[in-house]
Amino acid sequence: MTGSEFDLAFFQEKGFMRKQCPKCQRHFWSLGDWPTCGEPPCEEYTFIGNSPMNRKLELHEMREAYLGFFEENGHGRVKRYPIVARWRDDVFFTQASIYDFQPWVLNGVIEPPYNPLTISQTCVRFNDIDNVGKTGRHFTFFEMCAHHAFNKKDGKFIYFKDRTVELCHRFFTERLGTDPGKMRYIEEWWEGGGNAGPCVEVILDGVEVATLVFMMYRDTPDGRKPMDMTVVDTGYGLERMTWVSQGVSSAYEAVFGPVVDWLKGLANVEPDKTVLTEYSKVAGATNMKTAADVRRIRETTAERIGISYEELMKTISPLEDIYVICDHSRALMLMLNDGVVPSNV
Ligand SMILES: [Zn+2]
Structure with a gap:
């Protein structure tokens, strides 16, 4: 026993070890003997050209693998909710799967459609729009795969x-064929929308592939209080899992x-794969905040490969445009489908 919030029977029975990352000081659990927590910047991506999964899946295959696995393990499959969160008056777009169940399920007014349930929720977020196409991993539109459980105080414990x-670990190892020793679970704390609780970040080969949040507290004018209902709020990045399974140079x-x-053919663009791989690795290890960060990624990449900044840009700028076209077209298509009318006001 370690006295940790995550001294789970599952970790104990399987023989997981709890260590402290010497770089970021956070604690993590793993079956493997790793020196750090594995999350950038503590470590870089290692899956590019060397996927840890034994199956290469397309986006729709990964979605089905995920939903199918959780369905087989007792979860009801729920269709995605619209991108426009019409049932809420505090937000416009759906930005996470838990939005579907806030506030009415979480405050106990209505029952969830299934309990537990699984879903792949379409989401849009525009806070990273300037990074799209440039980082190898940012999108304006993405799908969040999730499994949720709602434990009511006087109801059945799910x-x-x-x-x-356990379910997360089995999905990556049994269903996707990942070596169990590669999975790392970082202990963290989560807060958002007036709720809080412990969480674990799930790291695989340098990428955060999922976050498992355990909502237990709510903020009140009198301070933080335990919630009447505890909620399992998970988020698995469908695009990221697909990317890791394929081990290609970028999520795009x-x-x-x-x-x-097809667009590369039309634009006559034939990029050098080494350049793209290094670029994604450097970008993955960089916390993207401003345009200066993009400049820094490019300079570091050029230096690592041993080419000039101008040569690097000749390779990547037409590609970045192609990636942006793909991302924005997909986001627009889904938004138009869900009834968003574009406007310049
Ligand atoms: Zn670390």
């Missing part, structure tokens, strides 16, 4: 930390593959 981590290549190839 599951909480133990079963959540994995998600938009044939469309990217």
